[in-house]
Every structure is written in C-alpha cells, then in structure tokens.
C-alpha cells in the first residue's frame with residue numbers, strides 16, 4: 001500500500017470512526033457518502049479499504065462478540081459496507097489491464113466473503129482480471145471452473161477453521177487434475193492469520209495478511225514482483 005502521510009493516517013482513523021458512528025446510528029447513506037467524498041477529494045482508495053472499511057468491520061465483529069450490538073446491527077453494517085465497496089469498484093475500471101487473471105472464492109460453508117472480495121478488488125486495481133464467486137462455493141465446481149478457465153492464480157479465503165479440509169481438498173484436486181498446468185494457489189483470511197503456518201499445511205503456495213500484500217506476494221510467486229510479503 002502506498003505510504004500515507006501523518007495527516008492522511010489521522011484522516012483515515014477519523015474517517016473510520018465517522019463511518020462506524022453513522023452506521024451504528026442507521027445512517028448508511030451518510031456513512032457511504034462520507035467515505036466517497038474523501039476518495040473523490042483524493043484520499044487514497046487503498047486506505048479507504050484497508051484503514052477505514054476493514055478496521056470498521058473488525059470493530060463491528062468485536063462489538064458483536066462483546067454483546068454491544070445485536071446481530072441485526074452487524075448485518076446492517078455488513079450490507080452497507082458491501083454497498084460502499086460496490087460504489088468504490090468503478091475506480092478499478094480505469095486501471096490498465098496486465099493480462100493476468102485470478103479466481104477467488106470462499107469454499108463450502110464459509111459465509112465470510114468481504115475479505116476475499118477486497119482482495120479481488122486490489123488485484124483489479126493492479127490490472128488483474130478477477131473471477132470472484134463469493135461465499136459458499138462448492139469445491140468440486142470451483143475445481144472444474146479453474147481447470148476450464150486456467151487462471152494464473154487461485155485465491156482461497158477462509159475465516160472459519162472448519163473450512164480447512166475443503167481448502168486442502170481443493171488444492172490437492174487441482175494439482176491432481178491439472179498436473180503442471182495447475183496455477184499457483186494462495187490461501188488467506190482470518191483462520192490463516194491466527195495460525196501463520198496453516199497455508200503450508202493445506203498445501204498452498206503462499207499467503208498474505210491483507211489485500212495489498214496478497215497482490216505483492218502473487219507477483220513474487222509468479223516471478224513478476226520484487227519481494228514476497230507472506
């Protein structure tokens with residue numbers, strides 16, 4: 001992610017508080033407008049994702065876990081944030097394409113899809129074409145889709161540890177089916193952050209802690225980047 005000035009860092013943390021405050025008061029239009037106005041005025045879009053949206057969702061998770069908000073409020077914040085991300089996506093449309101492609105999904109019973117979506121958006125901002133299938137993607141079907149589409153990279157996202165067998169099975173099935181045509185696979189998401197060695201256990205080629213680091217690591221894995229940030 002590009003370097004932020006101290007002033008931009010302060011703006012980011014202020015914006016995260018403002019965004020969250022509006023959402024918690026059920027003002028999603030004002031919340032989205034606050035972020036969109038800043039981005040239109042030149043605030044870096046990567047910082048809007050990584051320093052406003054992502055930490056706001058982490059705070060929502062902590063508040064829900066601590067019984068400070070109910071599940072309806074959490075769902076409202078999630079739905080509003082997906083709306084905001086959809087409004088930010090057009091910024092990806094103006095970036096030149098680099099000829100690389102990535103398939104990203106959340107397998108099996110995994111419902112947490114916003115992290116994977118954010119990762120896909122950062123690849124799009126960097127010129128990749130992405131094929132994002134979202135939550136609850138069946139393993140057998142995604143293996144077929146990958147074999148037919150032949151992307152340069154596959155990204156599998158898991159928040160819940162219960163999804164590990166499916167991630168491992170998909171990685172294995174891809175290698176069995178595609179042999180030396182099998183694309184590189186990255187695995188990431190909260191489960192992989194909690195246990196930093198898990199990506200090796202499931203047989204992936206790499207991991208990263210957030211969306212911009214995922215793009216950098218992908219570049220390194222494919223031999224087109226400067227450094228790995230796994």
Ligand code: B12
Pocket residue numbers: 053054057058060061062065074075078109110111112113114115116118119135155156157158159160161186187188189190191193207208209210211212214
């Ligand atoms: C929104 C949310 C939901 C929504 C998801 C809706 C949706 N459409 O996505 C709903 C309501 C469905 C939900 C359900 C549940 N949730 Co929930 N949820 C969240 C919440 C609040 C936000 C998730 C989010 O969007 N984060 C923002 C994104 C941008 O961050 P991220 O996912 O970490 O992604 C970044 C990195 O991880 C990385 N990354 C992600 N994927 C990948 C992939 C690759 C390849 C790479 C390299 C990197 C990478 O890059 C991303 C961008 O920078 C979190 C709180 C939290 N701390 O995240 C709880 C949280 C994840 N949920 C939790 C729980 C317990 C549940 C439920 C079990 C609750 C229940 N009792 O039913 C269910 C499980 C559902 C299931 N089967 O999957 C716990 C998980 C604890 C754990 N690990 O065991 C959390 C942490 C809340 C908490 N503090 O307790 N949840």
